[in-house]
Amino acid sequence: MDLLEFEFMRRALVAALLVGLAAPAIGTFLVQRRLALMGDGIGHIALTGVALGFLLGTAPVLTAIVVASLGAVAIELVREHGRASGDVALALLFYGGIAGGVLLIGLSPGGSSATLVSYLFGSLSSVSGADLAVIAALSVAVLGVVVVFGRELFALCLDEEVARVAGLPVRFLNLLVAVSAAVTVTVAMRVVGLLLVSALMVVPVATAQQVTRSFRSTQLLACALGAVASVSGLVLAFYADVAPGAATVVLALGGFLVAALVGTVHRTVTR
Amino acid sequence: MSTVFDLQHASVVLGGTQVLDGVSVRVDEGEFVAVLGANGAGKSTLVRTLVGLNPLASGSLDVFGTPVARFRSWERLGYVPQRLAVGGGVPATVREVAASGRVGRLSRFRRTSSADRHAVEHALEDVGMAQRAGDLVSTLSGGQQQRVLIARALAGEPEVLVLDEPTAGVDADSQDTLAGALGHLSNAGGSVVLVTHELGPLAALIRRAVVLRAGQVVSDGPPPEPEGHHAHPEHVHVHPHADEPGSSRFGL
Numbered sequence: 001m002d003l004l005e006f007e008f009m010r011r012a013l014v015a016a017l018l019v020g021l022a023a024p025a026i027g028t029f030l031v032q033r034r035l036a037l038m039g040d041g042i043g044h045i046a047l048t049g050v051a052l053g054f055l056l057g058t059a060p061v062l063t064a065i066v067v068a069s070l071g072a073v074a075i076e077l078v079r080e081h082g083r084a085s086g087d088v089a090l091a092l093l094f095y096g097g098i099a100g101g102v103l104l105i106g107l108s109p110g111g112s113s114a115t116l117v118s119y120l121f122g123s124l125s126s127v128s129g130a131d132l133a134v135i136a137a138l139s140v141a142v143l144g145v146v147v148v149f150g151r152e153l154f155a156l157c158l159d160e161e162v163a164r165v166a167g168l169p170v171r172f173l174n175l176l177v178a179v180s181a182a183v184t185v186t187v188a189m190r191v192v193g194l195l196l197v198s199a200l201m202v203v204p205v206a207t208a209q210q211v212t213r214s215f216r217s218t219q220l221l222a223c224a225l226g227a228v229a230s231v232s233g234l235v236l237a238f239y240a241d242v243a244p245g246a247a248t249v250v251l252a253l254g255g256f257l258v259a260a261l262v263g264t265v266h267r268t269v270t271r
Numbered sequence: 272m273s274t275v276f277d278l279q280h281a282s283v284v285l286g287g288t289q290v291l292d293g294v295s296v297r298v299d300e301g302e303f304v305a306v307l308g309a310n311g312a313g314k315s316t317l318v319r320t321l322v323g324l325n326p327l328a329s330g331s332l333d334v335f336g337t338p339v340a341r342f343r344s345w346e347r348l349g350y351v352p353q354r355l356a357v358g359g360g361v362p363a364t365v366r367e368v369a370a371s372g373r374v375g376r377l378s379r380f381r382r383t384s385s386a387d388r389h390a391v392e393h394a395l396e397d398v399g400m401a402q403r404a405g406d407l408v409s410t411l412s413g414g415q416q417q418r419v420l421i422a423r424a425l426a427g428e429p430e431v432l433v434l435d436e437p438t439a440g441v442d443a444d445s446q447d448t449l450a451g452a453l454g455h456l457s458n459a460g461g462s463v464v465l466v467t468h469e470l471g472p473l474a475a476l477i478r479r480a481v482v483l484r485a486g487q488v489v490s491d492g493p494p495p496e497p498e499g500h501h502a503h504p505e506h507v508h509v510h511p512h513a514d515e516p517g518s519s520r521f522g523l
Contacts, residue, residue, distance in 0.1 A: 032361040155371040166375030167345025
């Protein structure tokens, strides 16, 4: 297989695999809470973080993680205090994130909106060895959060008030989900790009639940589907010379269509 | 006999509106209390306040003898909120939903034990849903979903169960099953506080009714006389045995 001859492709494949596993794992909880678009909101804020990195002359990934995490925590606090409904809070982030990003990149030396394009649509082939180490560590951290706190997060996402009465650390868990989602978005931005990040968190979950009955099996299948989509998307991109993020998302959506069809036929037959 | 809830002169303000106005209610261990009143009288607010979901504007609340701000043994309480359906955008089985009520008792780094699984199965049997444990919860009827929500609270093996309108929109079969499950808990020495519009099959269990009107307690004592078929003698047999000491399920 000649694509493995390239060092950058080997790194990109590992990154795609890890992100493909981690994004649906945390995305399942967002879908459970009917916050499927939260990943998009965080992605838009991360763009401001990327631009801030260029402005300050530091690594854009680091500033993106910090700004996206702060934004996610802000969404969570707004939601908790009920000052704005969830969708309005998300809308504010969408606009603020994009505007902030374009504004800051214009202020940074030699920067233009074109600089942001590789972050908007992903640039897997430019993943360096150091980038891969960061992506690997953060992906594993997100998966670790899901494994260790999974039961509590499920109870929380099912019914926050019942979780509160049961004595679970509700605020901590809410912030944990928010920050994990922000980290996932920032890590995945190299793979699929900020505009398509949320697809990797949501589409595999939507696909899995066409054929599953339990939360656990939905989450596991979604992770498997996410990994398959992102790795095969990268391979497809390599041979067809197209953008990896777009190829990944198109494949994931194709999987959804097939699963929806199979699920519908199955339900019709067994009825 | 120890006190479960001791609410004194409590006022609760929600969104700028005073919903509870100087309410004092004490619930002792083993009691079975109904909170009655018209819509908007503050029934839900009262039970939500008891389980710590509403902050007090004034007054005090002790839970099991501890001021609510310092109370930590929340696993001793079970709460069944008023819900139209078991929510969520991802499929979940009946067993998964019920087991989530056990999480407050679990240690973060330990796998579920057979005692945990047994408690979940027992809770599902108690509400007659054990046969449906592997089914998607969203495919159940409203009454069955309500039974699953009660199983979730029972799975934590609480000493006191607080329910907000558990019988609203629930079919007769499910109401009877629910009354049976609450009867078991009460017989085993557990306490029950529930909000309800109509007493229905629960009438025989209820020993005390707190009636609210416009955020104030207007009566607190024996429930209104049963009417119609609820006055039938056979209902007498499901009275709770208050003198029975706590069974192993509640023997903490």
